């Protein structure tokens with residue numbers, strides 16, 4: 517038998533949400549709705565689909581390495597220089613790259629909150645470094661000062677998801693700036709902004725406006741949510757140029773494919789689709805905040821395109837009963853939140869269908 521590294525032997529894999537096809541097959545249902553992976557309720561922009569079709573005759577060519585056209589578009593869009601933008605195969609790839617660059621096996625440690633996105637912990641394990649989980653307060657606020665206290669001279673990175681997955685809370689730009697300022701010299705503050713498009717008011721929540729004030733700030737963003745391109749795998753990091761240079765030199769070439777680059781450029785420029793997405797998500801979020809308590813659920817405030825709630829029956833039971841009715845949500849056991857469920861905001865019709873089904877399941 518072949519041997520593998522000890523970290524790999526008992527590796528806890530990432531658990532993705534169930535797919536519509538799986539549930540259709542399992543329960544013989546024709547109509548299944550998925551509110552489990554924080555995808556775009558409107559699908560992908562029709563403009564994107566046209567652009568991809570137009571580029572199909574180019575797919576025998578390699579893409580341009582490091583997606584220079586997309587980098588230029590992102591730079592224009594967010595007002596950050598090209599030298600600070602690195603595109604990856606999903607923001608997941610940027611997270612992986614950061615660990616490859618910064619984590620010294622057996623020496624470094626990395627810090628994040630308990631109940632956080634699984635990739636940070638997984639990458640730490642793969643890299644052979646300690647992952648320090650900082651406890652949260654109740655009700656799941658993000659006590660940034662506790663992160664700073666957990667850091668020492670071997671802390672390579674501190675991860676803050678803002679808005680947070682799965683709780684929905686967002687850290688203010690002031691608090692993030694303070695944290696960036698007090699971390700040890702060699703430690704990066706990585707702010708994972710996968711859900712930043714959905715915050716309100718936007719100016720209160722991202723330190724990117726002041727990216728050039730920090731030399732230790734990394735911001736992660738994705739095209740998987742507000743831009744509706746989860747299946748294409750495109751995300752990006754905003755990083756200090758020197759660090760970005762190292763990542764670029766050592767990266768695997770061509771991980772972002774040619775169609776994905778064209779699609780992301782089109783998505784970035786389709787303001788109508790983007791604005792409609794925000795409108796649907798924000799009104800759906802308000803609806804859930806009102807409707808969930810009416811059927812007895814405890815709901816937590818959210819700045820993202822999902823909400824977390826505690827139902828009046830065990831979360832696993834509720835999850836399974838909803839599946840039988842053709843609705844996929846995300847029970848949060850794998851986040852260490854066994855009583856909680858996360859539901860992605862869908863279209864108005866999907867949201868209503870979900871609340872009706874949940875009411876039936878809970879007998880409310």
Ligand code: PMP
Nearest residue numbers: 606607608633681710738740751
């Ligand atoms: N960070 C967080 C907090 C997420 O929830 C997700 C999506 N599950 C990602 C990163 C990964 O996004 P991408 O699709 O760009 O890899």
